[in-house]
Amino acid sequence: xxxxxxxxxxxxxxxxxxxxxxxxxxxxxxxxxxxxxxxxxxxxxxxxxxxxxxxxxxxxxxxxxxxxxxxxxxxxxxxxxxxxxxxxxxxxxxxxxxxxxxxxxxxxxxxxxxxxxxxxxxxxxxxxxxxxxxxxxxxxxxxxxxxxxxxxxxxxxxxxxxxxxxxxxxxxxxxxxxxxxxxxxxxxxxxxxxxxxxxxxxxxxxxxxxxxxxxxxxxxxxxxxxxxxxxxxxxxxxxxxxxxxxxxxxxxxxxxxxxxxxxxxxxxxxxxxxxxxxxxxxxxxxxxxxxxxxxxxxxxxxxxxxxxxxxxxxxxxxxxxxxxxxxxxxxxxxxxxxxxxxxxxxx
Numbered sequence: 001x002x003x004x005x006x007x008x009x010x011x012x013x014x015x016x017x018x019x020x021x022x023x024x025x026x027x028x029x030x031x032x033x034x035x036x037x038x039x040x041x042x043x044x045x046x047x048x049x050x051x052x053x054x055x056x057x058x059x060x061x062x063x064x065x066x067x068x069x070x071x072x073x074x075x076x077x078x079x080x081x082x083x084x085x086x087x088x089x090x091x092x093x094x095x096x097x098x099x100x101x102x103x104x105x106x107x108x109x110x111x112x113x114x115x116x117x118x119x120x121x122x123x124x125x126x127x128x129x130x131x132x133x134x135x136x137x138x139x140x141x142x143x144x145x146x147x148x149x150x151x152x153x154x155x156x157x158x159x160x161x162x163x164x165x166x167x168x169x170x171x172x173x174x175x176x177x178x179x180x181x182x183x184x185x186x187x188x189x190x191x192x193x194x195x196x197x198x199x200x201x202x203x204x205x206x207x208x209x210x211x212x213x214x215x216x217x218x219x220x221x222x223x224x225x226x227x228x229x230x231x232x233x234x235x236x237x238x239x240x241x242x243x244x245x246x247x248x249x250x251x252x253x254x255x256x257x258x259x260x261x262x263x264x265x266x267x268x269x270x271x272x273x274x275x276x277x278x279x280x281x282x283x284x285x286x287x288x289x290x291x292x293x294x295x296x297x298x299x300x301x302x303x304x305x306x307x308x309x310x311x312x313x314x315x316x317x318x319x320x321x322x323x324x325x326x327x328x329x330x331x332x333x334x335x336x337x338x339x340x341x342x343x344x345x346x347x
Contacts, residue, residue, distance in 0.1 A: 012072040012346045015098075016043040017063060019085055021254060022275050023077020024049035026105040026156040028056055030075075033339040042067065046085070049077075051254045066092045072346050074100040078112075078128070087123035099345055100125040103338060105154065106275050107135055107312065109303040111198040113144055120144060127345065129338055131157075132329065134311045150341055153334030160282040161328055165264030173265055177257065179232060186227050187262055188220065188235040188249070189271030189280065193301045209272055210235065214293040220249065222293060223270055234262065236276075269319070273302040273309065277318050282328045287319030 016031060018024045024045065034041060044063040045053050053060045066089065074093050078086055086102065093100045102125035115121055120143045128144070129152040130136050136149045165173070171181050179185065188210055195205030210220035220235075227233060234252045252262065259276060263269075263283045270288050271277030280287040291297065291313065299309035312318050316327030 013040045013042065013069070014342065014346075015067065015069075015071040015074045016041050016076070017045065017074070017089060018049040018053075018077035019046040019063075020077060020105075021048045021052045022105050022156075023103070024052040025259060026103055026154065027075070027077050028052070029155045029159050029335045030103075030338045030342070031057075033335055034342060037339075037343075042069070042071070048254060052258065055258060066096075071098060073342060074098050074125075075342055076100070076102050076125070078102040078104045078125075087121065090125050091123045093125075094123075099127075101127045101129060101342060101345060103129045103152070103155075104131070104135065105156070107131070107138075107304060107308045108273065109198060110135075110138055110142060110305060110308075111303070113139065114142060116199045124148070127341065129341060131331075134308060138305055138308060152337035152341060153331040155331075155335045155338055157278060157282045157329070158331040158334040160260070160263070160279050161284075161331065163260060163283070165260075170264055173257075173261060177252075177265070179265065184231045184267045185265050186223070186231050186233045186268045186270070187266040187280075188223065188233060189269055189274045189276035190235055191272060191274040191302065193297065194303060195301070197300075198303055209290070212297065213295040214290075215295065219290060219293055223290075224249075227268075234266070236262070271319060272297075273299070273304050273312070273318060278312075281317060281319055281326045282331070284328075287326050289313060289319040289321040292322060 014034065016027065018027060031041060031043070042061065043053060043057060044061045046063050050060055050062065076086065076089065090100055113121055113124060126148070127150055128148055129150050130139065131154045133151055136151050139149055140146050174181055191209050192206055193209050193212055194202065196203060210218065212219050214222045224233060233249050235249050236252055259279055263280060263285055266285050268286050268288065269277065269280040270290050271280065272290055277287060299306045313321045314324060316324045317329055319326045
């Protein structure tokens with residue numbers, strides 16, 4: 001971000017919006033960079049992203065309708081594929097002539113950019129910032145114009161790779177969460193496993209990853225047995241999951257601890273395709289992919305294209321998997337890349 005760009009952008013106002021917690025987490029480092037450059041930002045949010053934002057900023061406005069105020073640019077996260085509000089916002093931004101940039105913070109549900117008949121949706125941002133070339137290629141192969149796709153890296157993965165909790169803070173955090181200092185902590189990065197195609201609604205066949213069959217027992221029971229009785233197992237179920245938690249499993253919500261806090265106190269993480277699994281690898285926590293334990297799972301059950309699963313798992317981005325060791329992708333420069341993209345499009 002050079003000084004001339006900053007000078008020209010100083011009087012511009014940016015509209016920020018997100019609904020998903022992961023989208024908010026990805027945008028927060030970018031928001032900080034833009035604020036430090038003196039730009040004016042109005043942050044709007046819907047639950048659960050508002051919880052994440054309020055840990056960092058005091059003035060968060062609830063999204064009710066498109067604001068009447070005039071803005072120079074819209075920056076939004078594009079999180080969970082099943083939420084349609086993004087489409088509505090992009091449609092309205094287009095009507096107002098407001099340039100829009102969305103950051104795609106995960107690889108799941110790329111079908112969101114297609115209509116059920118396979119055609120490309122018209123309700124899209126002007127620019128879609130994506131994590132890497134694999135995501136860009138997959139979207140381009142689906143018919144999305146390449147000039148709409150910009151590879152920036154993932155700001156939150158960059159932050160995770162550069163952040164470490166000190167032993168002092170770890171001890172204090174465990175105390176605050178009523179976890180004994182010497183207690184080992186294992187975290188289950190849960191997600192919904194779907195029994196249907198992307199365009200169909202969830203039904204009784206959908207459920208928690210850790211309730212899935214793993215050789216005749218529930219996956220969570222297998223992990224509890226593997227870890228032994230002296231380990232505390234934390235789980236943060238997806239809001240739509242209905243899994244029960246027994247005495248060995250403790251629920252921990254966003255209001256108790258954000259992702260960075262959970263990563264800081266965890267000794268191990270088990271996951272499959274969730275963003276938290278990728279964050280754990282980037283942070284450096286020993287991370288184990290549970291796919292080899294599962295009976296009857298396929299990438300489509302997580303709304304993930306098989307070739308993206310092969311890419312992520314095969315490169316170790318989703319933790320230790322079969323013979324593959326965990327390996328964090330290099331997202332250094334992602335915050336500057338997204339912030340620079342915003343500045344380059346301000347008018």
